[in-house]
Amino acid sequence: MSRGIAIVLLILTGIIWSTGGFLIKLIPWPPLVIAGLRSGFTAIIIFFYSRPKNFRFGKSTWAGAICYALMVICFVVGNKLTSSGNVILIQYAAPVYVALFGYYILGERSTKIDWIAIIIILTGLVCFFLEELSFQQLWGNTLALLSGVGFAGLTLYMRKQKNDNPIDSVLVGNIITFLVCTPFYHSGVTYDPIAWAYIIFLGFFQLGLAYVLYSIAIKRVSALDAIIYPVIEPILNPILSLFFIGETMTSTAKLGGFLVIFGVIGRGVLKEYFGVKENPSNEGFS
Numbered sequence: 001m002s003r004g005i006a007i008v009l010l011i012l013t014g015i016i017w018s019t020g021g022f023l024i025k026l027i028p029w030p031p032l033v034i035a036g037l038r039s040g041f042t043a044i045i046i047f048f049y050s051r052p053k054n055f056r057f058g059k060s061t062w063a064g065a066i067c068y069a070l071m072v073i074c075f076v077v078g079n080k081l082t083s084s085g086n087v088i089l090i091q092y093a094a095p096v097y098v099a100l101f102g103y104y105i106l107g108e109r110s111t112k113i114d115w116i117a118i119i120i121i122l123t124g125l126v127c128f129f130l131e132e133l134s135f136q137q138l139w140g141n142t143l144a145l146l147s148g149v150g151f152a153g154l155t156l157y158m159r160k161q162k163n164d165n166p167i168d169s170v171l172v173g174n175i176i177t178f179l180v181c182t183p184f185y186h187s188g189v190t191y192d193p194i195a196w197a198y199i200i201f202l203g204f205f206q207l208g209l210a211y212v213l214y215s216i217a218i219k220r221v222s223a224l225d226a227i228i229y230p231v232i233e234p235i236l237n238p239i240l241s242l243f244f245i246g247e248t249m250t251s252t253a254k255l256g257g258f259l260v261i262f263g264v265i266g267r268g269v270l271k272e273y274f275g276v277k278e279n280p281s282n283e284g285f286s
Helices: 003-017 020-026 031-050 059-081 084-091 094-106 112-128 135-160 167-180 193-220 223-245 251-274 280-285
Strands: none
Touching: 003 193, 003 223, 020 059, 020 084, 020 193, 020 223, 031 059, 031 167, 031 193, 059 084, 059 135, 059 167, 084 112, 084 135, 084 223, 084 251, 094 112, 094 135, 094 251, 112 251, 135 167, 135 193, 135 223, 167 193, 193 223, 223 251
């Protein structure tokens, strides 16, 4: 598979991911119940796709799985505490963490263009915390930040498994999430068919199908590319939330979101324009 096809898969992944914010808001259940049940359905899809021969996974798989569980739990809970737009845009500061830790985990060096983009992204991130926030919103923004750390860690450790089966981290991560949230299933769950339809969609498609596509594409691109090209998600997520549930963002948050997206897209455009090679050691996978 060529790098171009991999990028198309990453963009499609971002479109599918973008449906998560407003659907989570529409489900009238506690956030840990939503996170756990969604991951339960996702685990089924990933299991039948990957068909693991055994459950003897390496350190990178387990590290990626823990990062995944951190990401999805913080994302769902954060969505219930602050706006969907805030959560996804703060999470999208993940390229900062990839650049910081990518060399130590993967040997992928960041360039000057990367660091310029990171400064812009961090500036945008600060804007989200300059607002007059309630304790609940502040906590939601903080969880979104942790979700971004989890997303970066998952990407790095999936990339580290490029010669093996990186989707194993997603499978194990969903199982961990489902089990961690088990104590909360007895309360808050109703037999509302619409809520269950949303949960099934989130599990099978918004996470399940999306991560199948993501795991295929990640073998052919760098870790930073794997985060940057699904940038359609933080663009569509607030738009869908506005359209379906009337949720808006403050002017400061919009400015922060613009800077985050500008930094992410600008980095990709400049690298393509100047023909910057990110990972000479990984030429066989790009």
